[in-house]
Every structure is written in C-alpha cells, then in structure tokens.
Amino acid sequence: GQNIDQPTEMTATEGAIVQINCTYQTSGFNGLFWYQQHAGEAPTFLSYNVLDGLEEKGRFSSFLSRSKGYSYLLLKELQMKDSASYLCAVMDSNYQLIWGAGTKLIIKP
Amino acid sequence: IAGITQAPTSQILAAGRRMTLRCTQDMRHNAMYWYRQDLGLGLRLIHYSNTAGTTGKGEVPDGYSVSRANTDDFPLTLASAVPSQTSVYFCASSDSISSGSNEQFFGPGTRLTVL
Numbered sequence: 001g002q003n004i005d006q007p008t009e010m011t012a013t014e015g016a017i018v019q020i021n022c023t024y025q026t027s028g029f030n031g032l033f034w035y036q037q038h039a040g041e042a043p044t045f046l047s048y049n050v051l052d053g054l055e056e057k058g059r060f061s062s063f064l065s066r067s068k069g070y071s072y073l074l075l076k077e078l079q080m081k082d083s084a085s086y087l088c089a090v091m092d093s094n095y096q097l098i099w100g101a102g103t104k105l106i107i108k109p
Numbered sequence: 110i111a112g113i114t115q116a117p118t119s120q121i122l123a124a125g126r127r128m129t130l131r132c133t134q135d136m137r138h139n140a141m142y143w144y145r146q147d148l149g150l151g152l153r154l155i156h157y158s159n160t161a162g163t164t165g166k167g168e169v170p171d172g173y174s175v176s177r178a179n180t181d182d183f184p185l186t187l188a189s190a191v192p193s194q195t196s197v198y199f200c201a202s203s204d205s206i207s208s209g210s211n212e213q214f215f216g217p218g219t220r221l222t223v224l
Contacts, residue, residue: 041218042215042218043199044215045214087151097152097213099152100151101149
C-alpha cells in the first residue's frame with residue numbers, strides 16, 4: 001500500500017529552527033510537495049522536490065532523498081505566523097497526490 | 110473571481126438528502142480535483158478531471174459523483190448523504206495532471222455536516 005508518515009505535532013520557539021520529517025512508500029514517484037495549511041484555511045504550496053538534494057526558498061528549505069524515501073522541511077527564524085499544519089504529499093506513478101496527515105507546528109514566544 | 114471559489118462555505122444536511130457542492134476556477138486550468146479532509150487523516154482524493162469532458166475516480170469515490178461540462182466548473186454531488194460524509198471538502202486545480210511539477214491550487218473549502 002501507499003503510505004506517508006510525518007509527526008502529528010511539533011513545538012518550537014519563535015526565532016528558532018525546526019525540521020519536519022516525512023517518510024514515504026508509494027507506487028512510483030513523480031515528485032514530493034510540501035504545503036502549509038493554517039487552521040480553517042486551504043492548503044497553500046510551499047515547495048516541490050523531484051531530484052535529490054536541498055531546495056531553498058527564503059526561510060524555508062526542503063530536502064529529498066529518493067533512495068531513502070525521505071524528505072524534510074526546514075523552517076528558519078520561526079515567526080508566530082508559521083504556526084500551522086505542514087502537509088507532505090507524494091505524486092505517484094498515476095500523477096495523483098498521496099497526502100500525509102500533516103504535522104501541526106506550534107510556535108511559542 | 111480570482112483563483113478558485115467554492116459554495117456553500119458550510120452546510121448542515123439531513124441524511125438522505127441530495128447536495129451539490131460547487132467549484133469554479135478562473136485560471137483556465139485543465140485539471141481539477143475534489144478532496145475530503147478529516148481529522149487525523151490526510152487529504153483523500155474523491156474524483157478528478159484531466160480536462161473538460163472527462164472524469165476519473167480517486168481513492169474514495171463511493172457516494173459521490175462529478176461532472177465537467179466546461180473548463181471552469183467542477184461540481185460534486187452527494188446523491189443521498191450519510192453521516193460518514195461529514196467532512197471538509199476542498200476543490201483544487203492544476204495546469205495539467207501529468208506534469209509532476211504542477212502545484213495544485215485549492216479553494217477555501219466547504220464544511221459539510223450530515224445529521
């Protein structure tokens with residue numbers, strides 16, 4: 001079966017760095033996405049990785065290792081507005097997104 | 110209109126009633142999707158459409174139907190609602206379905222409660 005695993009909840013301090021991990025087992029691989037979802041709102045796109053390595057975009061970076069079925073999202077200089085759920089999703093061989101349940105990130109002052 | 114709109118925002122429905130959730134996008138995207146999101150679970154694909162005139166079944170299609178008469182609209186119908194269909198429903202679109210880098214854009218969601 002297809003499976004995406006990520007921690008249910010994480011807590012971090014404003015100004016710090018946090019790494020959210022995602023492991024996956026899917027039938028085929030056409031890329032990995034990270035989305036941010038604030039409570040009561042729609043998911044919004046953060047990053048896309050299809051090749052191994054690190055993609056940096058401002059305070060957010062995303063890493064992929066296809067051989068390990070592993071990705072992480074790194075958030076630097078945390079701000080209170082970063083409190084949200086972070087969703088990992090893998091595009092399978094049929095170009096359908098398989099979604100993890102999301103990691104709720106709580107930022108404390 | 111900018112992006113994707115959904116209607117209604119929320120709805121309480123009696124079991125057994127028929128309900129259509131509306132979704133419209135103005136980005137001229139070819140592909141559209143319907144997801145449901147339940148607490149503790151990832152987004153699950155209900156139905157999708159590669160292009161106007163075609164539809165396909167996702168992971169959890171039972172009890173739902175869709176149509177894609179034109180590029181912009183992708184309504185989702187519950188023929189006879191049951192309490193297990195209580196969920197938040199998101200419509201999404203992307204430029205195409207068969208290009209890995211195409212991000213999906215989401216509508217604001219419809220919160221549906223079936224009693």
